Amino acid sequence: MTAPTLESLVARAETLFRDLDLAAVRRWKDAAPGRKAIGHMPIYVPRELVHAAGMLPVGLMGGGDQIEIIRGDAYFQSYICQIPRSTIEMGLAGRLDALDGMLFPAICDVIRNLSGMWRMLFPDRLALYVDLPQAGCPELAVDFYERELLRLAGELSSLSGVPVTDEALAASIALYDANAAAVRDLDLFRAATPWKSPIHETYLVLRAANLMEVGEHTRFVRDYLAAAAASDRPELDQSRVVVTGAFCEQPPLELLRTLERAGCYIVADDFVLGPRFIRGPVATGDPPFRALARAYVERGVSTASRYEPSRKKGDWLVETVRERAAEGVVFCAASFCDPALLEQPMLVAALERAGIPHTAFKYSENLGQFQVIREQAGTFSDSIRLWGAELPPQEAVP
Amino acid sequence: MTQPSPQDRSAVKDESMLRQKQMLASHFSRLAAAPESGDKVVYTFVPGNLTELLLSFGVVPNLPEINALQSGMRKLSGDFIAAAEREGHSEDVCTYVKCDVGMLRQGNVGPTGALLPPPGLLLLSYTGCFTFMKWFELLQQEYSCPVAMLHVPYQPEGVITPEMREYVVRQLKEVVIPALERLTGRAYDEDALCQRLALSAAAEDDLVAVLGSARHRPSPIDAYFGGVYYLGPIFSAFRGTDEGLAYYRCLREEVEARAARGEGPVTPEGTMGEERYRLVVEGPPNWTHFREFWKMFHDEGAVVVASTYSKVGGLYDTGFRHDPSRPLESLADYCLGCYTNLGLPSRVALIERYLRDFSADGFLINSVKSCNSFSAGQLLMLRELERRTGLAGGFIESDLVDPRYFSAANIKNRLESYFQMLDQKRRHARPAALEACA
Ligand code: SF4
Ligand code: SF4
Numbered sequence: 001m002t003a004p005t006l007e008s009l010v011a012r013a014e015t016l017f018r019d020l021d022l023a024a025v026r027r028w029k030d031a032a033p034g035r036k037a038i039g040h041m042p043i044y045v046p047r048e049l050v051h052a053a054g055m056l057p058v059g060l061m062g063g064g065d066q067i068e069i070i071r072g073d074a075y076f077q078s079y080i081c082q083i084p085r086s087t088i089e090m091g092l093a094g095r096l097d098a099l100d101g102m103l104f105p106a107i108c109d110v111i112r113n114l115s116g117m118w119r120m121l122f123p124d125r126l127a128l129y130v131d132l133p134q135a136g137c138p139e140l141a142v143d144f145y146e147r148e149l150l151r152l153a154g155e156l157s158s159l160s161g162v163p164v165t166d167e168a169l170a171a172s173i174a175l176y177d178a179n180a181a182a183v184r185d186l187d188l189f190r191a192a193t194p195w196k197s198p199i200h201e202t203y204l205v206l207r208a209a210n211l212m213e214v215g216e217h218t219r220f221v222r223d224y225l226a227a228a229a230a231s232d233r234p235e236l237d238q239s240r241v242v243v244t245g246a247f248c249e250q251p252p253l254e255l256l257r258t259l260e261r262a263g264c265y266i267v268a269d270d271f272v273l274g275p276r277f278i279r280g281p282v283a284t285g286d287p288p289f290r291a292l293a294r295a296y297v298e299r300g301v302s303t304a305s306r307y308e309p310s311r312k313k314g315d316w317l318v319e320t321v322r323e324r325a326a327e328g329v330v331f332c333a334a335s336f337c338d339p340a341l342l343e344q345p346m347l348v349a350a351l352e353r354a355g356i357p358h359t360a361f362k363y364s365e366n367l368g369q370f371q372v373i374r375e376q377a378g379t380f381s382d383s384i385r386l387w388g389a390e391l392p393p394q395e396a397v398p
Numbered sequence: 399m400t401q402p403s404p405q406d407r408s409a410v411k412d413e414s415m416l417r418q419k420q421m422l423a424s425h426f427s428r429l430a431a432a433p434e435s436g437d438k439v440v441y442t443f444v445p446g447n448l449t450e451l452l453l454s455f456g457v458v459p460n461l462p463e464i465n466a467l468q469s470g471m472r473k474l475s476g477d478f479i480a481a482a483e484r485e486g487h488s489e490d491v492c493t494y495v496k497c498d499v500g501m502l503r504q505g506n507v508g509p510t511g512a513l514l515p516p517p518g519l520l521l522l523s524y525t526g527c528f529t530f531m532k533w534f535e536l537l538q539q540e541y542s543c544p545v546a547m548l549h550v551p552y553q554p555e556g557v558i559t560p561e562m563r564e565y566v567v568r569q570l571k572e573v574v575i576p577a578l579e580r581l582t583g584r585a586y587d588e589d590a591l592c593q594r595l596a597l598s599a600a601a602e603d604d605l606v607a608v609l610g611s612a613r614h615r616p617s618p619i620d621a622y623f624g625g626v627y628y629l630g631p632i633f634s635a636f637r638g639t640d641e642g643l644a645y646y647r648c649l650r651e652e653v654e655a656r657a658a659r660g661e662g663p664v665t666p667e668g669t670m671g672e673e674r675y676r677l678v679v680e681g682p683p684n685w686t687h688f689r690e691f692w693k694m695f696h697d698e699g700a701v702v703v704a705s706t707y708s709k710v711g712g713l714y715d716t717g718f719r720h721d722p723s724r725p726l727e728s729l730a731d732y733c734l735g736c737y738t739n740l741g742l743p744s745r746v747a748l749i750e751r752y753l754r755d756f757s758a759d760g761f762l763i764n765s766v767k768s769c770n771s772f773s774a775g776q777l778l779m780l781r782e783l784e785r786r787t788g789l790a791g792g793f794i795e796s797d798l799v800d801p802r803y804f805s806a807a808n809i810k811n812r813l814e815s816y817f818q819m820l821d822q823k824r825r826h827a828r829p830a831a832l833e834a835c836a
Contacts, residue, residue: 075777077795079490079767084774106552109528113774115554116742120782129554129741134524134531135565136547136573144551144565151561307524307531307547313539338770341488342495342532346539348486362490 006227009220013204016211017253020066020090024211025058025098036160038126039096040103041087041111042248043305044277045130046292049153050103051214052172054162058099059210059274062086065252065366075117081336082364083249084114091122101126101159103152106134107248107305108339126159128152134307138297146293153289169288175214177281182221183209187268187276189225191324194265195235197228199256206272217275239381240326243269244317244347245333245340247303251363258370259330263381267324270303277301304343313343314350321356328384330377331360357384412664414649418630421645423510425635428458430512438581441517441537444711446525446550446733448574450594450638450720454587455578459635460514462533466497468509470685470799478504479800492529492768493800495536502540516541519581521574525550526710526738527771546577550733556744558734566730592722594638595729599719604646605632606714611653612703612756616673618656620663622683622702623692633711638720665696674699675820678752680706680745680779681764681772684796687804691796694810698817704752706745709737716748738771746782753787760820762792767803790823792816 016024022037029035037056040047047057063069063086071092072085090096102122104115106129118127131148133141153164162168186205190197205224209217243259247270259266282295302308302316321329329351333340344360351358359380361373432439438457442448444464452459469475478500479493485503487496501507508514522534522545531547538545548569551562575586608628612621619628628649636642656662662670666689677695679702684691695702712718713735721728737745753761763780765773780791794812797803 075775077765077767077773077777080770080774107528109770110774112528112552113742113770116745117775117778119554119741119743120746120778129552131551131554134547134549135569136522136545136549137569140565140568140572141549143568144549144561147561147565304532305528307535307549309545309547313535336490338491338529339532341491342529342536344488345486346535349539 003226004223006224006231009224009227010201010204013201013208013220016208017204018066019211020063021095022058022098022211025056028056028213029098034161036100037098038101038103038156039099041105041107041114042083043105043107043273043303044132044296044300045103045105045274046149046152046296047214047274048169048172048176048282048292049149049156049164051175052162052164052168053153053156053160055100055156055160056213059272060087060090060096061207061210061250061272062365063090064250065254065368069366079336080110081249081334082366083334084110086365087114088117088121091118099125101128101156103128103130105130106132108337110338111248126155128155132306133297136307136309141297142290142293145296146289149289149292166288169292170283173282173288173292175218177283179209179214179218179221179275180278180281182218182225183275186221186225189229191267193229193235194238194240194267196231196233199260199266199269200253201228203253203256203271206275209272209275238263238265239328239384240265240267240324241328241330241381241384242267242317242321242324242326243271243330243332245304245331245337245344246271247273247305247340249334249337249365251332252365252367254370255332255363255367255373258374259377262374262377264330264377266330267326268320270301273301273303304339312350313346317347318350318354318356321351321354328357328359328380330380331358333360333362335362335364412652414645414652415627417641417645417648418627421631421636421641425458426508426510426512429460429508429515430510432458432515438518439515440519440521440578440581441534442521443523443525443527443530444633445527445736445738446523446548447633447637447711448521448523448548448570448729448733449635450591450598451570451574451578451729452521453594453638454590455582455584457518457578457582460517461634462498462537463494464634465501465508465514466494466799467685469497469501471688472509473686473801474501475686475799476801492533493798494768495529495533497799498533499536517543519543519577520545521577522547523550523733524548525733526552526736527769529771544577544580546574548574548733550739552741553734553739553744554741556740556747558731562734563727563730566733567726570726570729588725591725595720595722595725597640597643598638599721601632601637601643601646602712602714602719604643604650605629607650608646608653609704609708609715611657612701614657615676615757616660616662616670617676617701617703617756618653618661618663620665620670620692620695620702621708622679622705623665623688623695624663625702625705625708626683629708629711663701665692667693667696670696670699670701672699673701675760675817676701676703676756676758678702678704678749678756678758678761679764680749680761680776682707682710682766682769682798683764684766684804685799686797686801687806690806691804691809694813698813700817703756703758706737706749709748711736713737742775742779746779746786749779749783750786753783753789758789759824760790760792760816762794762816765793765795767795767797768800769798790816790819792819
């Protein structure tokens with residue numbers, strides 16, 4: 001069998017990206033009787049559990065710039081971010097009917113309250129709140145989350161009729177670990193050779209995880225990596241930046257292209273963070289529920305919605321800049337996103353202590369004008385190349 | 399949530415008001431004197447506050463939300479918020495946080511004009527609001543002191559499971575109490591805690607009687623504007639104290655006497671005249687124009703007979719009491735049960751119950767820009783409550799302490815239209831669904 005071409009892979013990913021009616025999910029369900037699918041909101045849910053219960057986890061990331069909000073605005077005040085209104089819009093329009101249930105992770109008060117709204121609007125469908133631990137003591141957090149996982153497993157099993165046994169969960173964890181390894185390779189590949197893998201492509205390949213079965217997505221990422229590595233795209237003289245703050249409501253695809261066209265190679269980011277949430281494999285020898293709980297608590301990535309008692313705020317960002325040989329940071333947060341925007345001053349302080357340049361802007365998923373951002377990013381990109389030369393040696397990127 | 403010391407000339411102050419004023423003044427004096435007296439200071443939040451536990455260790459609580467709302471009432475918050483925004487804090491986020499950060503930048507002078515001492519511990523009671531976590535992370539950058547995180551699980555289905563309770567109790571035992579022991583050098587004294595919990599429970603009985611008095615016609619209290627005064631002591635540093643108990647006993651007696659005389663609530667404009675509308679209100683008040691806001695209701699003869707804001711620091715009228723026979727478990731239940739820690743369906747059910755129990759004519763939502771914890775979902779709550787009860791719902795928007803978001807003319811217009819709608823509805827019979835359940 002010939003390897004798929006880069007163009008065909010990207011085209012497939014883009015088709016999935018535009019599939020707001022979840023046609024791919026319907027096809028998956030139609031392929032065998034009794035199949036069920038569970039939607040979930042960003043940033044992270046334990047997809048392994050859904051999989052072990054015999055169902056397809058489906059990542060939802062809002063309507064982007066592809067839908068017109070007709071009903072959703074009647075449910076949210078103007079000062080609330082965009083993603084809940086486009087999610088409600090899709091739900092009310094029947095576009096999410098392929099889903100048999102929904103998971104709402106504890107990442108902010110908007111998603112939290114959306115879980116209750118969902119219960120009221122769609123009372124005949126399963127809607128589960130996933131309470132992620134925020135404890136000051138890791139062992140307590142692991143204990144709590146393990147119980148929460150057991151509770152969720154019970155609820156999911158009742159819906160699917162498939163019990164989540166230790167064996168089934170261990171098998172699912174192995175599949176997701178393999179996927180995380182492929183996604184990690186994609187991240188590293190992009191950081192090393194960003195010209196071979198334009199950001200909108202990497203992004204689409206990652207986003208495909210939302211609608212594909214996990215094993216299929218792992219193969220898809222591997223195919224893309226092989227095709228992109230073989231490409232002869234030229235390296236451009238661009239700056240290297242880390243983008244942070246876009247972990248939930250997603251920036252429009254055009255915004256990503258704009259950043260790259262403005263001269264920024266994005267060498268680390270937090271878009272579509274779910275598949276990249278756990279650092280390293282989940283399976284460590286602990287019983288599977290325990291392993292999943294421990295992986296989240298001990299090896300979850302640093303992000304604004306998590307409480308991390310043992311880490312100094314922003315250290316992870318400074319480390320990321322250094323590991324990825326980046327020259328600056330772009331804060332790119334959704335308007336009205338409490339976690340990202342409350343976190344930002346602390347991250348800025350950490351960058352300033354480390355002498356790392358930064359710039360910031362806000363977006364909404366349905367933003368249509370990019371000129372201002374293009375100019376801002378272009379100026380930033382130009383300036384950090386000058387800045388980098390002026391940094392004292394200990395502050396220079398390694 | 400606490401005594402704003404309105405400079406009103408028209409209102410006669412009840413004894414309870416004078417008492418509360420003295421209590422708060424002495425509390426802030428004690429806080430200001432802490433660096434000299436050696437008292438240990440713990441910053442914590444109103445929802446899920448562990449006042450009895452803190453007092454059993456002899457520490458003095460300081461509640462940044464209360465300082466922020468006081469700054470709002472004293473018209474200082476606008477400058478504080480501007481200072482924080484100049485420093486890079488987003489215009490989109492909770493103004494309590496920015497008000498606090500701005501106050502710190504401008505010298506950390508508290509509501510009584512005295513300096514607020516730095517914390518020895520940040521007790522992060524993470525109950526019902528995501529922003530709390532970020533707020534204390536921000537303060538941790540400012541003060542070199544430890545943080546004790548108390549993660550309180552959310553109640554999506556309005557049920558406290560044994561697992562949730564046990565998780566909170568374990569955190570109390572393994573995180574919070576050891577942090578207080580380290581701070582004070584004292585050992586945990588469960589007897590001292592239990593004595594305070596008994597005082598709390600007695601005061602809570604009186605508070606519930608006060609809140610329940612609004613069932614009378616006319617209501618002798620206003621459970622929203624007046625409610626924030628009534629709740630000041632129990633939401634802040636006085637739960638589990640003799641002064642707190644005496645305050646609620648005194649308040650209860652005053653309110654029962656007013657009810658017996660058939661009088662309405664005491665307001666800054668004097669005793670309320672004819673009670674024309676009985677309302678339930680959802681959402682926090684605006685603090686920067688608190689008196690002006692209240693007057694809009696007063697002028698129309700609108701009395702708030704129940705409010706959800708008065709439940710953010712604890713939901714006592716559904717039966718919860720602090721309980722010395724199960725001290726840490728009851729503290730856990732208290733934290734779990736605060737209003738904004740309840741799922742939206744439970745919040746709707748509670749308001750529906752208030753509408754029935756208090757024979758309300760309608761309900762009003764004050765949606766504040768700052769607070770996603772309260773506000774996200776309120777438009778659906780409005781529809782759902784109208785659908786279930788047939789009563790008219792009103793929706794107004796403002797902010798807690800950002801004066802830029804209080805448009806008096808706009809709010810007054812909306813309120814007037816709302817009261818007209820109530821008048822129209824009144825011409826029809828009270829909805830049968832409510833009569834059946836009343
Ligand atoms: S964009 Fe931010 S505030 Fe909005 S739902 Fe996502 S995390 Fe919450
Ligand atoms: S978001 Fe709401 S509950 Fe949280 S600190 Fe601000 S006002 Fe209080």
